[in-house]
Amino acid sequence: MKTLQIRRRVGQGVPGGWAESVHPVLQQVYAARGVLGPAQVEHRLARLLSPLMLGGMAQAVELLVAAIRDDWTIVIAGDYDCDGATGTAVAVRGLRLLGARRVSYAVPNRFIHGYGLSPALVESLQPKPQLIVTVDNGVASVAGVAAAKAHGIRVIVTDHHLPGEQLPAVDAMVNPNLVNSEKCGHASPPCDRCVHDARLNQSFPSKALAGVGVMFYLLLALRARLRESGWFARVEKCTQGEASLDSRDQDDRRSTEPDLSCLLDLVALGTVADLVPLDFNNRVLVEAGLQRIRSGRACAGITALVEAGKRSVATLCAGDLGFAVGPRLNAAGRMEDMRLGVECLLTDDVAQARAHAERLSAINRERRDLQASMVAEAELMAAGAKHIDAVGVTLYEPGWHAGVIGLVASKLKDRLHRPVIAFAPASIEECGDGSPLFDSRGQDARPSHEECGEGSPLLDPGAQEVRTSDSTLRGSARSIAGFHIRDALATIDARHPGLIERFGGHAMAAGLSLKARDYPRFAAAFDAVARELIDAEQLQAVVYTDGELPIGALSLSLARQLRNAGPWGQAFPEPLFDNLFECASWKVMGESHLRLQLRDPRDGMLHDAVMFNAYHGQPPPTPLRAVYELGINDWQGRESARLLLRHIEPA
Template sequence: MLPSGATNGIIDLGLPTVETALLFHRGISTKKDAESFLNPSSSSLNDPYLLPGMAACVSRLQLALKNNEHIGIFGDFDTDGLTGTVVLSKGLRDLGGIVFPYVPHRVQEGHGISSESIEFFKEKTVTLLVTVDCGVTSFEEVSLAGDAGIQTIITDHHSPNERLPNAVAIVNPALKDSDYPFDGLTGVGTAFKVIEALFQTYEKSVPEYLYALVALGTISDVGRMRDENRYLARKGLAVMKRLQMPGIDSLIQKAGFSKNRISSENLSFGIIPRINVAGRLEHADLSLRLLMSTDSEESTAIANKLEYLNKKRQVITEKAVSEARDQLLSQSSKKTPSMIFSGNKAWPAGILGLIAGRLSEEYHRPAVAVSGSGEYLRASARSIPEFNMIEALRTCESVFEKYGGHPMAAGFTIHKDNLRKFRQQMSSIADELLGQLSVGSVLEIEHEITPGWLNSESLKFLSDLEPYGDGNATPVFMTTGVNVLDARTVGKGGDHLKLTVEHKGNLFDAIGFRQGNRLKEARGDLDIAYTGGINYWNGRQSIQLTIEDFRKSNHASSSL
């Protein structure tokens, strides 16, 4: 609903109540802001030279291009790092650069510049190394590269420490002296700004296909979907629908999506997991080859391999999450702890973030998942808005071999003898900050409606709100007094809940993902919280409600 104190400026758009409320909830209260949000333009892009280190970065890259130097690109192994690596590699090659991209093995090399990568670049006679989505804490590695005659440019968006590596340039919006007007750039977004600045220098337009890669990486890293990120992601999605890109197209086909209807949700739940799985279970170089590929046959073969790995990953992850839940339930205290710790020496390091993320989501607590059987253990941490994970890790950084991350996600390597001390320190911090926090996250309802509000016109408006993400969440609606006509489980193992519901004489299909265990609750009249969209099946389309939560209804519908 619109608060009584809302300004009237946005009403001038002539939009209905629900649409007006959705914009207001996003901090949009004027006609100008509404038009800018719904139709973002290139004016949203900030001057790349406002980023610290950009001038020195571009100058050194120009010199490398002029002298035909061999340029190494080192990127992180997740989708943000991979897409950023491809953006820099392809962008520089379009300018005539001799480029050698490299991504590390998650287990054997870990995050950040590795000694193995430096050996690779030495073999390729690289004289300039550019990092993507990492490097701002790689002090020793940058020095090691320097000893090998390799200069380094760091492009990163992670929070730096007090000390910075001895690099030619550090392009990072998170640096303390940064005056960049947007603090939400991702790793691929920062790499794109380098290409944007470089192409400006040569008075050339940035190739359109790069925007599709920027959209993919920005959405994968849950970049704040406002301002510059919103424009980049939206333009990238449009480019993705229009241009032939063998690597991405093969994944879209394998996931069963329609290319001309690809959405941010499709990327988040269908495409990005397939890209990430190579680094989780084998080597991210497989996904790098896919994104770099211009050959349809090669892309299809790699996409088939990623499909196999992703199915394997799903089975392994579900088993591990179940084990982690059992560990939590077996604790002597019946109260959910302020921070959740789980571990198993056999869990693959590549799925630790997924385990921690699921626990954090289910219990609304920061969570840490650990694995490894040697002297050194690997861990991933996921958090909630009330708890800044990277700041908490900094308070006990002496126990780590290395660590890094964001307020909501982080990772570290730790000696096994320090694990108990780490757990005690982090538990103490969490108890102090979260001691009174209730279990379970709060579901934000944007508006109470009848499902009948969902029609071609309103769904077009919801499409205009895309791409969704941090700062622009998918709208969740509520309807009371919905009558369940049919309820059953679907999917492998009956994981999902499929409903047919009736409201004011209208029938709707509804799906509740990972809610198959609630089948017995889905009877009679319910109040439902859901998102709305179109389901395409066998050439037909129908409105489908995606259930976020439901409860028994105590009253008849009062929806507008």
Template sequence: MLQSKMKWKFTYNDQQHSSDTTSIKGMSGVTKRLLEKRNLTDPEAIDRFLHPSLDDLHDPFLMEDMERAVERVQTAISNQEKILVFGDYDADGVSSTTVLMEALTEAGADCDFYIPNRFTEGYGPNEAAFSQAAGDGYTVIITVDTGIAAIPEADTAKELGIDLIITDHHEVQETLPAAYAIIHPKTSESYPFNELAGVGVAFKFATALLGRFPGHLLDMVAIGTIADLVPLQDENRVLVSYGLKAISRSNRRGIQALTKVAGIESEVDEETIGFTIGPRVNAVGRLQDAAPAVQLFLTEDAEEADRLAEFINQLNQERQKIVADIAKEAERMLRSGEQELSNVIVVAKEGWNPGVLGIVASKLVRTFERPAIVLAIDPESQQAKGSARSIDAYDLFANCMEVRDRFIHFGGHAQAAGMTLDVGQIDELRQQLSHLAQQKLTADDYQQVLDIEMSIEVGEVSLQQIEEVNKLRPFGMGNPKPLFHMKHSPKELRLIGSRKNHLKVLFQDNSARLDGIAFGMGDMYPHISPHAELEVVGELGINEWNGKKNAQIMVKDLQVQSWQLFDLRGSKHLEKHITLSEQETYAAVSFRQSSSTSVPFQLPIYNPADLAYLSKVDGLLLIDLPEKLSDLSDLIREVKPGKVYACYQVEDSAFLKTWPSRDHFKWFYGMLVKRETFHLAQDRDKLAARKGWDRSMIDFISKVFFELGFVKMEDGILTINSTPSHRDLTESILYQERKNQLYVEQSLYYSTYKELKSWFDTQRNSLREEVVNGL
């Protein structure tokens, strides 16, 4: 057996598939089932999903306060008032700021933007910044991707004579700020969709303000929406679909420069933004003021765009190193016990960069499979500021709101949050959140979950099928890239990569072939036996190399549910060929205490009768052969180990020696009767040469006759016993032992791998025959 690293959740039921989609022509059964999983069975709904249309976008004026906000901005433009766009420092905030800045500029506004420095000002609006804005003559402040929790700041704005318009999408807390207007999907009962990203809300405001659809801003909407991990459903799906197309033909200097410096040569898709563009945009605000990222997207100067893009790329490289260093240090602290590894991780230290702690938290969640809060301590203020990430089963926002009094500032979502608290509150926060987790979660809840959409066969995967599945793009939250399950014995399994840390697998079923690649799973290789029925979960993709396209499955996790046989028969260097898992227990078993086979890894050697212990281990190393097949059969039937390592050798093989038939015994006895004596040392070689017999067979026949009393043996000379008893060859213990040895070797040593595996399978499934009270 081989345990999967993650929890596999099969989200489908083959018995529940609807037949409504069968009327859609040209669509495979696989794609139909994927649509059904997304509750899409009606042909019209499927068409809207597969062909997103701008006509499906909702009227921005359905949002509460939209008309009031637009009128205020129009008045400000007419009166030549100064408008400040107050943004956030992540990719959603940067793209939101860009969208609204361009829309206001087009509308004729006197505007500028301001993004707080996360290190000196923290998250969200702050009173000092508002006071500075008032001093600079701003009378209208519009927040984007932030502000819904800015209650005291809204009061400050009112006192300063500033009209505050909040556009945001974050979770709404108990009390709303007393702003001039709040544009937020979740505070608008009449708005049909409440999962817009901050940039989506800003885009809605821009649309209402301009009185037309600003299609040229869709490129920024796609970047912010994808980077912020909001569900790609409803409006978000439409906006991202069109936004990705807009990026591919965008004349925006900043996007062109950023894709160039990032080495993006293929068409930009949601994965390119999520893993390449988004992290670079985020890196700016994580390490310093995020203004250069906004300037990159606003500039129309090619040279400035190249300079800013190169600067941002360097910041991203610096960010990656800082993240790696902090994550390594945090992991050391938790493993050493320097800070408690509780149900909810809360780890804090002076000197950590607050801007990257969300990424560090994500790494800790994956490493320890539990929610994680990572905090940087400011020694002067004695406050800790940081970020949190969670597991699927633990709603971070809801649980933190239960202990809201511990925080100075707090905001976020179910899976991510940011907070500030006094250092003295850290231990209490850890205890309370861990207590809540202990109350609400089971052991299974902590394991990372893979939601599997479908089980498929090798023959169902083709380039055409993968291209059809890709019509469901863009993938993301709410429309995940499908994970498929496959169960098949690999034709080939090998390690690849310069460090041999990746696993390459080839599945073949008749003429159908499918490559699989499991990045970073090279450590699994020694735990997969040849011909094992391997189960993998992964995403389907197309690998293009030298102009040739091949279907492949990108493996996310794998397992072997059946027991495994590792064939190391005759090997004299076992430690080179065996890798034992630290998560499993093993025992070496010897049937002959005189075995000369060396035991790897200093494992203790157990007698097969020690069932009390052996029944608890995961794997057995068989270091020698039993005298009888039944000895091993009994052990396997009782223990049923998940792994069997056949490590035994044969030094004096019975199988390789000629086995004498009854005719051999009969002829030899007749020869002795005629000769009356036979001198083994002198006559054995002559007889062997004349008859073509093996010398060892002559010795064996002689010893059997002696044991049965047919001959006398003295000083190597055989003579006939004049009064022998009538006994059968099978009465000879030596004969039976050699016969047993022959069967044992034939079954366990000289058999093929397939034959040996079949023998073990039979023993595992057999029942001992018992006779009880004559029944």
């Protein structure tokens, strides 16, 4: 593991205009994130960016108006992660609320259909719909859209991923990151419509919308267009239910204008779980969703998932969505079938939602066990290959589960502080015996951990072929700050045409597929690109803090203000502080957690602290420097301040 360096954030200006009740520490925290006054944390829905600022919106809306008016069959083509599942639920619920009567959904099984709107997914749709609307995918689905078009199906793509060299020939595409006017799925040179859409996206201030956010924006624009056309006869508040939509009478469909804010709990969950930057626009969406959940107005599925995660609905924060709720949904897509997750979010039956949530929790426990085993294997591989000292790290094990490799890459990236791509066989069938955990060559053919050292084909770019078959590997990549992982894959693709079969993603995460025989060549190419683009300073692991808390500030009142001041998340990080302490006492909780009493040497005050997965047989140092969150311990209804330690080192 790389040595961690502690650095302190600096303010991006002088805070001003705050009420006296806002703690000076919180003002300092805000200033370090570019928030200098109260107007920048007024997360009111009225301050959302207009949906009409997005390119492709007009075409998508007109197509959906026709679909609702003429009673088309519509299939929502989702994705198998939390963003895709929540986006699918938002699309199905929202379109039904707006009057669509024949809306269903399809989510690909990663082991059968592959990713996104693939030809295999299109062929599986029976009967064929008149319209497909993608959520959180589609910008790279050239073949899938062509397959849909061959069946006479219209296609609207809603996505937020970065586009590749070729765009699908869709009827409409809404994607804030489609900003290159030279790209067009319809003609070359690009058609006037695509040039216009790209220019709109270039001026759209928030490129950080998650897939669920893009879909919510489409519903807002669709509602406005329906209102303008006189579709709604009167205005009423909606609920999460669908009772008013069951009637086959068209006048009933036209009688109510729904309050689409009833979908914001789903939008908040998908946005936080997808780790998109929480810019102002996303914070508005997330805060509104959290308020719905805290007030007891969430859909039955989210409430059940919160309860299954042992979190309090009344005090739920963005971190709870990311660490307790999101992983339960993601586990279904990683291990089994995301339809279970979508059904949990679509049902209005409380008992059914709880049953789904319990099943999702059980799958998540299986995922955690499998992940722990795979991470342990990956760490041994990395430890045995230190002589290579790769900057761009690649890992492959034929027994790994393709649904969990992203988590393995993330864990190894954090521990090595280098970009990591983890690979696994692309499908269960390619593992031979039907199990994702074993290679078809048998247990004896799998390399041992010792074989992952000198001359290992798993990390050594100069090694021989990993496998001699034509089987496909699926890779999941996670990056460090300053190294755009999708652009790195694009560079490799340009230098080595045909080496990568498919790829896509963002700056910090991406996915790809390639032939198993090409793995060593790809490993060498990835390391070469990483060495070119990453300097030594970027390989230094750093934790940024908001400095030292002053005497008397380690209090419950400040902890409450910090908890309520978010939503904290990606690019708007949870406040961290660093102070010197003396370790007055400590004990082990469970097998690996620490509970400590830390004394502030400045005033002698004792503070409760916990640190998870921190005990490795040695006592904590004293004196010590700790990086920590100022949190709240809620025990039997009594709240007290508690330090959640993220890092400790001898002082």
